Amino acid sequence: MQVRLYPDTAQEAALRATLDLCNEAADLASAEAFQRRIYSKQALQRLTYGRLKALGLSAQPAIHVARKVAGAYATLKANIRAGNLGKPGSKRRAKVESTPIRFRADAAQPFDDRCLSWQFADRTVSIWAVGGRLGRVRFGCSEQQYATLVAYRQGESDLVCRDGKWFLYATCHIPDVEVTEPDGFLGVDLGIVNIATTSDGTRHSGKGLNRVRHRHQRLRAKLQRIGTKPAKRLLKARRRKEARFAAVTNHRIGKQIVTEAERTGRGVALENLGGIRDRVRLRRPQRVTLHSWAFHQLGQYIAYKAARAGVALVHVDPAYTSQGCSTCGHIAKANRPNQSIFRCTSCGFAEHADVNAARNIAARGAADWAAVSLPNAA
Structure with missing residues (x-):
């Protein structure tokens, strides 16, 4: 505190x-x-x-x-x-x-x-x-x-x-809240264009956050080139402004996600994105966006808010969640003609790409929860 x-x-x-x-x-x-x-x-x-x-x-x-x-x-x-x-x-x-x-x-x-x-x-x-x-x-x-x-x-x-x-x-030291048995899972796909997209179809756009980050990036570069004492003072005064803005945004998004899961009696399923900066290969203009993306912080905020509310939380393997069809399960790169569109080449199902990925994450969350909580059910 x-x-x-x-x-x-x-x-x-x-x-x-x-x-x-x-x-x-x-x-x-x-x-x-x-x-x-x-x-x-x-x-x-x-x-x-x-x-x-x-x-x-x-x-x-x-x-x-x-x-x-x-x-x-x-x-x-x-x-x-x-x-x-x-x-x-x-x-x-x-x-x-x-x-x-x-x-x-x-x-x-x-x-x-x-x-x-x-x-x-x-x-x-x-x-x-x-x-x-x-x-x-x-x-x-x-x-x-x-x-x-x-x-x-x-x-x-x-x-x-x-x-x-x-x-x-x-x-x-806040006592643990007993986790409620979930009736399904709310899948959350984390991204850059959309910071978070849920399996219900709610999209939290990253446009505003990325616009602020790009403005700060340009201002930092300008002040660093100037290099005078007043410029350095301004750099020092503004150094945490972007971080505070991102933290407030992530708190708001995390609260909305956990509140919706609690209201509907579901758990929250997140991608396990550990090591993403080492795995993902991007063009130079996109690297700054990835490395300034506070997805880890958002995941932490969702985790602790879920724990305080007694909402079940699972982290799932993110492999192929963006290329797999949430209806028939068909996986192919061709299912993603562009960043925002998903169109299954097998069954013809079409949806926003992030929503489709979030539904895959929700399904994996339910499967992983069942495997842990009911290991002998089969």
Whole structure:
């Protein structure tokens, strides 16, 4: 849960000094971990605890700094194993493997309940800082967020400074909702021309989103060519605007899809699109569109909204869903004469191509659910 902090001038200065010191300490611990090749939480904590305390950190912040560093190296190793940083021997991978991890001055710092306490009635927090504990730091959020915080907040909260604004990312443990047995599935085909198309025929057009992205792309290129200080300031100010627009759009689409599935008593079937950027080969003008397409984010939003609503969710193999006929099952490239039209060369069935693909996804979702929930039915 993202919660905005409203510190006064003195409180903001103390928070800034605290974040700076924590990330300076994280850099020190990271260099030590890299030099000695010690990356586990407990071992790194034992190795660096004394030096971190000597920098001015209290016991719990020092422990959290060591754990943050260990977590960063664990994430780096996972990305290397997954191939996200290039193949063995590539320049990018060699660079990250040959240097210790560095932390930005405003990188997030976790706090547990010993360092951070919430006064919900007053809408304030008390937080550890370098010069002494800060009390009565105001926070603000919506009423829905406030109710969630009061009912479900547990564990750590991350202190974050973003574009001069202060936030706490609070962990909320919300109980699982029992998944309702679905009466069929609502298939969702994710795409670029249409961000999402359902098997009911609802199409969420990507035209507006892609228009905004292309405008931002042109503006970024223009400002980068100019290269002056004012141009760089404008680039920095606008860097998250496109991401915020895409996130709001994906939230809206995800909510509509899950609400429709819940209303009709169905589950949601999505394509498993993992690794699509590596599999798909496109012409150069189309690559920017694919790589800026937030399909993974939309899938995550649908997944968590479905989980909170108790709606069944399955991910299906997307192979040939766009070339197969949802009526007779015939698969052929010729079934897709162009991007938007599907016309089966076997039975003559015609439909919008994305709707046909979504119906295939819905059918696979029902089959996969039956195979898992009723494995011995046959």
